[in-house]
């Protein structure tokens with residue numbers, strides 16, 4: 541008798557998947573509702589307190605979430621410290637700001653005090669990224685599903701091979717995102733995160749000083765803007781100066797990034813690359829509209845936040861985000 545229901549069950553699940561319920565890979569809305577009812581509120585309160593005195597924090601946390609999800613899925617591997625025998629993602633060249641790590645630790649401490657061993661570090665990153673941007677609007681701009689669990693492995697080499705470098709062209713970016721189940725549309729939408737934050741000169745200074753090895757500038761960069769950037773980044777070896785990627789509204793989360801890109805002032809080759817393909821270029825134009833950008837960003841962030849997540853009994857809930865449980 542029972543076996544006759546099996547095909548029905550499989551069919552039912554398949555229907556749910558088509559409808560989109562199983563898309564998030566086991567994540568749910570308010571996963572901690574009963575196990576830690578105030579978890580999301582605690583995260584928000586700590587993050588808002590910190591963003592109030594550090595306007596660069598949203599950029600740091602959004603980038604941290606991206607780097608976490610692109611390496612082994614959103615499993616907080618980005619937070620693990622290196623050990624005697626292992627160089628972790630944290631210590632790979634695509635470096636993140638220390639501010640971000642400190643705030644995640646502060647959130648974790650607060651959450652552990654309320655509900656020990658319940659809330660994963662990977663969910664904290666996803667929620668903190670969302671809440672940090674929410675501060676500007678006093679409301680969340682995208683929904684974060686929860687129920688992620690933490691991984692136990694973090695390798696610097698995997699950060700290097702999975703995080704796209706700023707020199708990537710369109711084809712390489714497309715392929716890099718496709719490997720994570722993300723489309724060209726997601727690529728253009730998520731690149732819009734560069735509406736906030738800063739970059740170190742050395743991530744783009746070749747475009748200013750020695751683009752093709754002949755002491756030349758990148759012709760796809762607006763020449764006047766290149767000249768301006770040369771006044772900021774004084775030489776190829778400057779690896780300390782930072783420049784806003786969206787120069788006139790670098791701490792405001794808005795759709796202005798796309799105007800910058802269209803004016804050929806995108807800071808990285810990867811930003812400029814979005815104009816080199818017909819389809820992505822059309823999407824850039826569509827995203828100039830702020831409401832469109834906000835709607836699309838919410839959807840693509842949800843997809844990014846579900847990349848290769850560990851759920852159920854996979855992985856663990858770390859007690860301390862920087863180390864695997866003993």
Ligand code: HEM
Pocket residue numbers: 596598599600602603606637704705706707708713727730731733734736737738739740741743808810
């Ligand atoms: C499309 C491929 C991407 C490339 C090549 C890229 C590259 C970079 C680089 C080189 C920096 C500057 C780092 C530095 O010099 O300090 C940066 C900053 C940043 N990226 Fe991306 N990124 C990409 C996609 C994304 C995505 C998908 C997100 C998030 C959804 C994101 C969010 C950020 C943010 C917020 C910053 C500023 C960080 C800060 O000010 O602390 N990026 N990115």
Ligand SMILES: *[C@@H]1O[C@H](CO)[C@@H](O)[C@H](O)[C@H]1NC(C)=O
Pocket residue numbers: 630631632633635636638
């Ligand atoms: C950044 O990466 C370098 C190695 O490339 C590493 O030595 C350093 O500790 C990393 N972290 C920070 C915060 O600079």
Ligand SMILES: *[C@@H]1O[C@H](CO)[C@@H](O)[C@H](O)[C@H]1NC(C)=O
Pocket residue numbers: 750752753754755776
């Ligand atoms: C510019 O690039 C060329 C070719 O890679 C290299 O030989 C030259 O030393 C570079 N110039 C500077 C100032 O680094």
Ligand SMILES: *[C@@H]1O[C@H](CO)[C@@H](O)[C@H](O)[C@H]1NC(C)=O
Pocket residue numbers: 777779
């Ligand atoms: C920046 O460049 C200097 C000199 O070239 C080097 O000693 C230093 O390690 C570099 N710092 C980083 C963070 O890459």
Ligand SMILES: *[C@@H]1O[C@H](CO)[C@@H](O)[C@H](O)[C@H]1NC(C)=O
Pocket residue numbers: 621860862863
């Ligand atoms: C992780 O590394 C940082 C920087 O080296 C250190 O300050 C921190 O105490 C470490 N965390 C743990 C839990 O070992």
